[in-house]
Amino acid sequence: MVRQSDLGAITAAALAAVLLVPMVGPIGCQREETGPPRLRWYVFDEPSGAFAEAARRCSETSGGAYQVVIKPLPADADQQREQLVRRLAARDQDIDIIGMDVIWTAEFARAGWILPWPEGGARQAREGRLQAAVDGASYRGALWAAPFTTNTQLLWYRADRIEHPPETWDQMIELAESLGETGAIQVQGERYEGLTVFFVSLLASAGGQVLTQAGDAPILEPVPTRRALGILRRLADSPASSPGLSNAREDQTRRAFESGKPSFMLNYTYVWPSARTNAPEVARHMAWARWPAVDPGRPSRVTIGGINLGVGAFSRHPDLAFQAAACIAGVDSQRIASARGGLPPTTEALYDDADVRQTFPFADLLRETLTDAVQRPQTPVYSDVSLAISRTLHPLSEIDPERDLGRLRQAVGRALRSEGLL
Numbered sequence: 001m002v003r004q005s006d007l008g009a010i011t012a013a014a015l016a017a018v019l020l021v022p023m024v025g026p027i028g029c030q031r032e033e034t035g036p037p038r039l040r041w042y043v044f045d046e047p048s049g050a051f052a053e054a055a056r057r058c059s060e061t062s063g064g065a066y067q068v069v070i071k072p073l074p075a076d077a078d079q080q081r082e083q084l085v086r087r088l089a090a091r092d093q094d095i096d097i098i099g100m101d102v103i104w105t106a107e108f109a110r111a112g113w114i115l116p117w118p119e120g121g122a123r124q125a126r127e128g129r130l131q132a133a134v135d136g137a138s139y140r141g142a143l144w145a146a147p148f149t150t151n152t153q154l155l156w157y158r159a160d161r162i163e164h165p166p167e168t169w170d171q172m173i174e175l176a177e178s179l180g181e182t183g184a185i186q187v188q189g190e191r192y193e194g195l196t197v198f199f200v201s202l203l204a205s206a207g208g209q210v211l212t213q214a215g216d217a218p219i220l221e222p223v224p225t226r227r228a229l230g231i232l233r234r235l236a237d238s239p240a241s242s243p244g245l246s247n248a249r250e251d252q253t254r255r256a257f258e259s260g261k262p263s264f265m266l267n268y269t270y271v272w273p274s275a276r277t278n279a280p281e282v283a284r285h286m287a288w289a290r291w292p293a294v295d296p297g298r299p300s301r302v303t304i305g306g307i308n309l310g311v312g313a314f315s316r317h318p319d320l321a322f323q324a325a326a327c328i329a330g331v332d333s334q335r336i337a338s339a340r341g342g343l344p345p346t347t348e349a350l351y352d353d354a355d356v357r358q359t360f361p362f363a364d365l366l367r368e369t370l371t372d373a374v375q376r377p378q379t380p381v382y383s384d385v386s387l388a389i390s391r392t393l394h395p396l397s398e399i400d401p402e403r404d405l406g407r408l409r410q411a412v413g414r415a416l417r418s419e420g421l422l
Contacts, residue, residue, distance in 0.1 A: 001335075002347070018289075020354035021141065025339065029163040033195050034100035035067070036059075036062070036064050036065060036066050036067045036387065037066050037067070037316075037317045037320055038067050038068075038069050039066050039069065039097060039315075039317060039321055039324050040069050040070075040071050040094050040096050040097070040358075041055060041066050041068050041069065041070050041071065041074070041075055041094060041096065041097040041098075041099065041324075041328070042071045042083075042084060042095055042097070042098050042099060043070060043071075043073060043097075043098070043099025043307070044071035044072070044073050044074070044075055044077075044080055044099060044307075045073065045074070045075060046109045046337075046341055046343075047341075048340040048341040048342075049340060050072060050333075050336045050337040050339075050340040050341040050343070051070060051099075051337070053333075053336055053340070054327075054332075054336060054337070054360040055068035055069070055070055055327055055328065056068075057332065058178065058324055058327035058328050058333070059324075061327065062323070062324070062327070065193055065320060065323070066317070066320045066323070066324055068097070068324050068328070069399070071094075071257060073099070076314075077101050077193065078132060080101070081101070081104060081383070084098065084113075085113075088108070088111070088312065088313075088314070089111075089112040089113075091314045092099075092312070092314060093314045093316050094307075095312035095314065095316065096113065096311065096312055096316075096317060096318075096320075096321040096324075097246055097309055097310070097311060097314065097321050097324060097325050097328070098145075098309070098310040098311070098312055099148070099307045099308075099309060100145050100307065100308045100309070100310045101305075101306075101307065101417060102136035102137070102304065102305060102306050102307075102308060102375075103376050103382050103383075103386075104378075104382075105136065105137060105138070105139050105144050105145060105308070105310075105378070106139045106150055106215070106378050106379055106380045106382060107379075107380045107381070107382060107383070108144070108310060109139045109140075109142070109144045109380075110139070111380070112313055113312070113313050114144055114145070114310040114311060114312060114313055115144075115310075115311045115312075115313050115318055115322075116142040116143065117142075117143045117144065117145075117146070117311075117322065118143055118322065121146075121322050121326055122142075122143040124141060124326060125137075125146040125147065125326065125329065126143065128347050128348060128349055129147045129346045129347055129348065130147070130150065130346055130347075130348050130370050130371065131371075132150075132304045132370055132371070132372075132373040132374075132375070133147035133150050133304070133306060133308075133346040133370070134147055135375055136306065136308065137303055137308040139378065141214070144241040144310055145308035145309055145310040146308060146309045146310075146325050146326060146328075146329035147306070147308050147329065147346035148306070148307050148309050148329040148333075148334065148337075148346060149306050149307045149309055149334065149337050149341075149343035149344060149345065149346065150155075150304060150305065150306035150330065150343075150344050150345070150346045150370060151268050151304075151306055151343065151344055152266075152268070152291075152302045152303065152304050152305065152344075152366070152369050152370055152373055153197075153201070153266050153267055153268055153291055153302055153303070154266075154267075154269065154288045154289065154290065154291060154362065154365065154366070154369065155172075155264065155265075155266060155288065155289045155290065155291055155292060156257065156264070156265040156266075156267060156271060156272075156286060156287070156288055157263055157264050157286075157287055157288075157289065158182075158262075158263045158264075158285050158286065158287070159285050159286070159287035160281075160285040160405035161179060161182060161263050161285075162175065162236050162263060162287075164216060165287070165289035166292055167292065167293055167296065168292050168293045168294065168295065169202075169231045169234075169235070169264075169292045169293070169294060170231075170234075170378075170385055172264060172292050173185070173235060173238050173293070175333070176238070176240035176263060176264055177238060177239055177240050179240075179263055181261070182262070182263055183240050183260060183262075183264075184234065184240055184241070184256075184261060184262035184263065184264070185238075185240050185241065185242070185261050185262065185263075185264040185266075186242055186248070186253035186256050186262050186264065186265040186266070186267070187235065187242075187245070187248065187253065187265075187266045187398055188248055188249055188266075188267075189236070189242075189245040189246050189247075189248050189249060189394075189395070189396050190246065190247050190248055190249050190394070191390045191391060191394035191395075192249065192390060193386055193390070194249055194250060194363065195389070195390040195393060195394060196376070196386040196389045196390050197305075197376070198232075198266075199228060199232065199301070199302045199389055199393060200303050200374065200376055200377075200389075201301065201302045201303045201374065202231055202232065202294060203220075203224055203225060203228040204224075204301040204302075204303075204374035205228075205291075205293055205294040205295075205298065205299075205300040205301050205302075206225075206227040206228050206294040206295065206298075207223075207224045207298065207376075208220065208221045208223075208224030208225055208228065209221075210376075210377045210389070210412060211377045211379060211385075211412075211416075212384070213380050215377060215379040216379075216416065217413070217416065218408075218409050218412040218413050218416070220261075220405065220408055220412065222405060225401075225405050225408065226401040226402070226405055227295070228294065229393075229399050229401035229404055229405065229408075230401045231294065232393065232396045232399050232400040233396065233397070233400075233401065235396065236395070236396035236397040236399070237397065238377060240264075242256060242262070244256075245395075245396060245397075246394065246395040246397070248272075250267055250268060252273055253266075253267055254267060254271045254275075257271065257275070258274070258275055258278055258279035258282055259279075259282075260279065260281070260282050262359075265293065268305070269342060269344060269360065269362075269366065270342050272286070272288075272342075272360075272362075273342050273359075274331060288362045288365060289365070290365060290368070290369060291369065296313070299372060300369075300371055300372075301370055301372050301373065301374040302372075302374065303373065303374055303375075304347075304370060304373035304374065304375060306344075306346065307343075308329075309325040309329050310325075311325055329346075331345075331347055331350065335350060335353065335355060335356065336351055337399075338350070338355070338356045338359050338360070339355050339356070339358075339359055342359060344360065344366055344370070348367065349361070351363045351364070351366070351367040361406035369390055379416065381415060381416060381418060384415035384416075384418060385412055385415045385416065386413065387415065388408075388411035388412050388415040389408065389411070391411065392404060392407050392408050392411045393408075
């Protein structure tokens with residue numbers, strides 16, 4: 001249950017930050033500009049031009065009210081966050097709109113770096129969106145960003161080798177082992193965010209969760225946590241495991257699958273257009289299925305990703321920034337981002353759109369998976385919690401489910417108290 005006092009304190013902090021803008025030093029110094037106000041949109045450097053097109057279209061349809069200028073951030077999410085945190089901590093007035101990773105919502109809201117969406121705008125931003133996307137843009141009952149694009153992982157497999165995709169992890173490991181050298185399973189096992197995503201998805205699929213609903217203490221229920229840890233260890237010990245498992249990220253697994261040797265891969269939807277371009281012979285035999293379940297009869301729940309649009313708390317033009325963010329996150333921009341950039345939409349009805357379905361022939365499966373998606377732990381210290389999880393579980397080949405249940409609880413608890421982490 002959301003406590004009104006908590007929400008009020010967070011909102012007051014964000015609004016107070018706006019009042020402090022005149023005190024800003026060199027980073028936010030006033031610039032003389034001619035023409036419509038320039039709204040600076042800080043977002044990762046999206047290569048297809050979809051974001052640039054959305055900025056151009058919204059600027060034009062504003063009727064001269066504003067002009068959106070993209071300020072590209074690095075492709076790496078950690079580097080994006082580092083740059084934004086430094087600027088926002090210095091009350092940078094140049095940050096009007098922020099392309100936010102879904103895991104930043106609680107941190108940025110609690111710090112007073114973004115503004116809560118006004119009631120009318122929040123209602124519009126929630127309308128027709130996938131609930132998991134809305135949940136990822138919310139914190140303590142308020143909407144802090146407009147859901148824009150989303151993503152999640154699917155199981156990709158070789159249909160020329162496998163007649164029916166496995167329904168559970170145990171089935172997949174057994175099937176992969178029976179295939180011999182061509183049965184390799186490609187997953188993300190390096191000590192980074194992708195390993196946390198892997199574990200959270202397994203844990204949720206087993207019926208567990210990392211934190212309490214309030215996000216202030218670890219839960220990590222014994223039975224589902226041991227089950228998730230056991231799968232990680234079994235996979236690491238299996239001959240079907242990739243030799244490079246401990247150093248594997250999304251792109252390493254993609255390239256390995258495109259080599260034609262592995263039969264299974266857990267990865268995001270970008271691997272489909274990549275295979276069609278880089279490995280058409282592999283793509284010709286490439287099929288997709290739902291992320292494997294942990295236990296028969298309990299559908300998997302997979303971690304959701306994506307980009308949401310927040311408004312910087314120190315913007316000189318917050319009202320215009322909300323207008324522009326609402327336009328950029330709208331249906332037309334989502335359709336462009338899907339068609340050009342391969343970024344799945346957050347508006348549920350778009351999964352029936354002909355253009356979107358041409359980009360994502362697996363649109364129904366993607367929507368089904370996103371409907372059941374799970375959030376990563378929603379806490380202002382998420383980066384510390386994620387680091388605690390990935391450090392404890394790496395390498396997967398050394399996991400001991402009994403021992404590491406306790407170690408994981410202890411590490412997450414220390415992260416929540418900001419103890420003992422760099």
